[in-house]
Amino acid sequence: MEKILCEAIRAAKLAGQKIKELRENRGYKEYLKNGHELVTTADLISDNIIKTELSKAFPEHKFISEESTLENGFIIKEPTWIIDPIDGTVGYANDHYQVAISIAFAINDVVEVGVVHNPFLDETFYAVRGKGAFLNNKKIKVKPVNELKQCVIGTGFPHNKDNIDRIIETLRLILPKIRDIRRLGSPALDICWVACGRLQGFYEEKLFPWDVAAAKLIASEANAAVGHYSIENNSNLPSCLNCYSVIVSSPDIFEELKVILTAAI
Template sequence: MITTELIRREAIRIARLAGDRIRELRENNQYEESLKDGYELVTTADLISNDLIKTEISKIFPDHNFVSEEDNVQKEMSIQNPTWIIDPIDGTVGYANNQYQVAVSIAFAVENEVRVGVVYNPFLDEMFYAYKNFGAFLNNKLIKVKDVDNLRECVIGTGFPHKRDNIRDVIVLLENILPKVRDIRRLGSPALDICWVACGRMQGFYEGKLHPWDVAAAKLIAIEAGAKTGYYGQRIIVPDCLNGNSIIVSSPGVFDEFQKVLSK
């Protein structure tokens, strides 16, 4: 019988397998780099991780669908049927530069909602996970967002687009938000940025034009940890749990103020 608990256990197991593999590939310098679409870095480790994850899932759940960053042809963005949303390496630029803020992100969705989310950083051995209505965890310990009610006390995460055709928009947002907060961070992995909000290391995160595989797992983890989510700009037409366009994730006490500043 397929249960949420089985899905969670397998997602954690497979994320760890993939994380161990990409760590091994980097430690032994056994990967190559190239550009996808002429501007976005991709490595052979991304592709190896992607194949490993899909193969392991298909052994147990052969009828399930996939939405993955590294699939050349994306299926229709529907998660009515059982679907796994995968980012085999979130933070590829950091990965290729021997940095530690790198993650494997795996989410499971059905009936248009994400039920399980796992984000694993193999370089720090940090396993974030959640399943709907059962809380969020880091290495098996329950996590919660930090309780804050003043934006000036907050450390905020963000990211910058690979395609640099809207630099002015990015700068305007930074100009609006930086004077209103304690500091800004950029980990280079949206999934980890959001998980850091979930465990209280940051109190907010925003970014435009993220994809479903960037946010599907981490968004559930943040919500289960007590975060509030929403948007500051134009949304795209996908299920809300997959929507990463102009996304905001924050501690509830500062959400309204945070959204107001970003929406100016």
């Protein structure tokens, strides 16, 4: 797994450098996918760099990516890379710094390696299953808290706003119970921020496997509690890719947070 990790970090940093250059030079175009989701040509360039570099090192491996057709759906029996070439595209297109490249490696429905790289802040979160979680080579752990009112909680909102009433109801229930709330615009970074203690919890109702695959492993290896707050979460997905009604938090406030989120459903 050491070679897997090294190649994932290398590919993430190469793609990160390129998307930085593209933004500095305004060398990308924007368009909408599915009528409401922002995509840029930088997403596609990043995707191509990552796949090209990883394919050089591991020519037999398969890919699941936000920006390309799925080769075998979400079946992960063979060695497979799960990629989000730009997590936080809206932030990227608006000169924000909370933008990430997420790369996970999985086999037999288990993520073994996760890398989340923020090229604008030069921060690389990573983990190998069973080996702990790290930020720029320094081991990280969740912040120990035992009351929800001590906590800063992260969340995100979907591109499609059809379910806005439930989102607002969830916020109405949770805001009085916590210290504050944050919205970074990159769920992979939100989850990694729980892992390193900058946030004490994160929730979001509907994400995608590439949003969570690497970050959930990093958080778990940093001793975070990782789970779901809806019985409707998609059991057809492997656990490592289950992206519905996600909660990631410091362990001692997980159940309290889950009760509030479940009440909003």
